[in-house]
Amino acid sequence: xxxxxxxxxxxxxxxxxxxxxxxxxxxxxxxxxxxxxxxxxxxxxxxxxxxxxxxxxxxxxxxxxxxxxxxxxxxxxxxxxxxxxxxxxxxxxxxxxxxxxxxxxxxxxxxxxxxxxxxxxxxxxxxxxxxxxxxxxxxxxxxxxxxxxxxxxxxxxxxxxxxxxxxxxxxxxxxxxxxxxxxxxxxxxxxxxxxx
Amino acid sequence: xxxxxxxxxxxxxxxxxxxxxxxxxxxxxxxxxxxxxxxxxxxxxxxxxxxxxxxxxxxxxxxxxxxxxxxxxxxxxxxxxxxxxxxxxxxxxxxxxxxxxxxxxxxxxxxxxxxxxxxxxxxxxxxxxxxxxxxxxxxxxxxxxxxxxxxxxxxxxxxxxxxxxxxxxxxxxxxxxxxxxxxxxxxxxxxxxxxx
DNA sequence: TACAGCAAACCGACTGGTCAGTCTGTTGAT
DNA sequence: ATCAACAGACTGACCAGTCGGTTTGCTGTA
Numbered sequence: 001x002x003x004x005x006x007x008x009x010x011x012x013x014x015x016x017x018x019x020x021x022x023x024x025x026x027x028x029x030x031x032x033x034x035x036x037x038x039x040x041x042x043x044x045x046x047x048x049x050x051x052x053x054x055x056x057x058x059x060x061x062x063x064x065x066x067x068x069x070x071x072x073x074x075x076x077x078x079x080x081x082x083x084x085x086x087x088x089x090x091x092x093x094x095x096x097x098x099x100x101x102x103x104x105x106x107x108x109x110x111x112x113x114x115x116x117x118x119x120x121x122x123x124x125x126x127x128x129x130x131x132x133x134x135x136x137x138x139x140x141x142x143x144x145x146x147x148x149x150x151x152x153x154x155x156x157x158x159x160x161x162x163x164x165x166x167x168x169x170x171x172x173x174x175x176x177x178x179x180x181x182x183x184x185x186x187x188x189x190x191x192x193x194x195x196x
Numbered sequence: 197x198x199x200x201x202x203x204x205x206x207x208x209x210x211x212x213x214x215x216x217x218x219x220x221x222x223x224x225x226x227x228x229x230x231x232x233x234x235x236x237x238x239x240x241x242x243x244x245x246x247x248x249x250x251x252x253x254x255x256x257x258x259x260x261x262x263x264x265x266x267x268x269x270x271x272x273x274x275x276x277x278x279x280x281x282x283x284x285x286x287x288x289x290x291x292x293x294x295x296x297x298x299x300x301x302x303x304x305x306x307x308x309x310x311x312x313x314x315x316x317x318x319x320x321x322x323x324x325x326x327x328x329x330x331x332x333x334x335x336x337x338x339x340x341x342x343x344x345x346x347x348x349x350x351x352x353x354x355x356x357x358x359x360x361x362x363x364x365x366x367x368x369x370x371x372x373x374x375x376x377x378x379x380x381x382x383x384x385x386x387x388x389x390x391x392x
Numbered sequence: 393t394a395c396a397g398c399a400a401a402c403c404g405a406c407t408g409g410t411c412a413g414t415c416t417g418t419t420g421a422t
Numbered sequence: 423a424t425c426a427a428c429a430g431a432c433t434g435a436c437c438a439g440t441c442g443g444t445t446t447g448c449t450g451t452a
Contacts, residue, residue: 157357
């Protein structure tokens with residue numbers, strides 16, 4: 001009927017909707033079949049298992065986030081401006097992709113070992129990305145030395161938590177998040193952002 | 197054989213161990229039976245369902261955390277010292293109760309609506325507690341005005357994220373967490389903590 | 393002190409509904 | 423004719439919860 005790429009994407013799309021709304025365990029494969037208007041056969045042709053289907057969604061979003069952050073960093077000069085750009089890109093991407101964000105930050109938590117591994121992997125990856133540029137900022141002299149391992153994880157947590165709240169309640173608006181959270185984070189390492 | 201309180205606690209204890217290690221869905225009631233050396237009957241005599249058993253663990257820890265934070269706050273003077281005490285108590289309690297912390301911060305996430313409601317409830321509760329005393333600190337003049345709604349949630353997230361990491365990897369040690377995270381959070385609202 | 397009566401506390405084999413994954417096809421393009 | 427891309431009825435493992443039965447401790451009675 002349609003081309004296979006289309007079917008695969010319809011499946012991913014419906015899975016994204018259902019998983020993000022109802023969570024992994026409360027979403028039945030048959031529901032994904034119904035919503036995507038495909039069939040059990042189609043799903044299991046494109047994905048070997050429910051688990052892998054979910055992981056595919058996680059990967060999809062992780063790649064997107066990674067790409068966006070890297071692009072943002074590349075356009076800035078060395079030092080704290082890069083950290084700032086990374087945080088902005090991160091918040092911006094979460095803001096633009098609400099459903100995948102919820103999958104990543106909420107629905108992927110507390111599932112078994114496989115998902116947890118992937119989640120921690122992605123999480124650590126971004127924390128380390130932030131950490132690298134924080135270290136750079138310290139080297140360059142933009143900020144004074146801090147325990148960047150803890151700072152980077154604390155930052156991720158701060159962002160996640162505010163974003164999660166926004167995902168659920170729609171408040172506060174992304175605009176207000178950005179304008180409050182960013183200065184907050186930068187201040188936490190004694191960086192004055194008043195140049196913006 | 198034993199008194200009923202004993203059985204109930206053995207069940208809660210085993211459930212805590214298993215849920216925190218394997219998560220809600222990967223823990224079978226029969227495993228709790230085995231580990232607690234009781235029986236299906238005993239469990240369902242004390243708890244109406246698996247769901248309620250898990251919720252009981254959440255409540256248990258939420259009460260403990262609440263009590264500890266309130267006690268810590270009461271022993272301090274108005275203003276930023278109270279905020280400081282609350283954060284310290286929070287980190288301290290998570291540190292002392294690793295398994296319940298994992299239940300609360302990890303395993304309770306992404307389960308259905310009932311658990312999510314409870315989790316957001318508890319989360320918001322503590323965020324609001326922090327917020328109240330942040331507002332007080334602003335009123336008293338310890339710090340200049342900030343968006344306390346976002347700050348309080350960001351703080352909770354920062355704490356959670358670092359604690360979760362510690363729960364999984366055992367690093368960094370609670371000592372280092374406290375001595376890095378606390379100044380970080382306080383600095384984020386421009387409060388100089390050098391009096392400590 | 394013995395014992396019946398009774399209920400709370402507990403035991404564990406069993407069940408019934410659920411659902412991921414399978415399998416036997418069908419369709420349509422090359 | 424062949425095979426990728428589906429369709430959808432079916433299965434069987436899994437597991438929360440049940441239920442008839444047993445034990446334990448307590449209370450009143452003689």
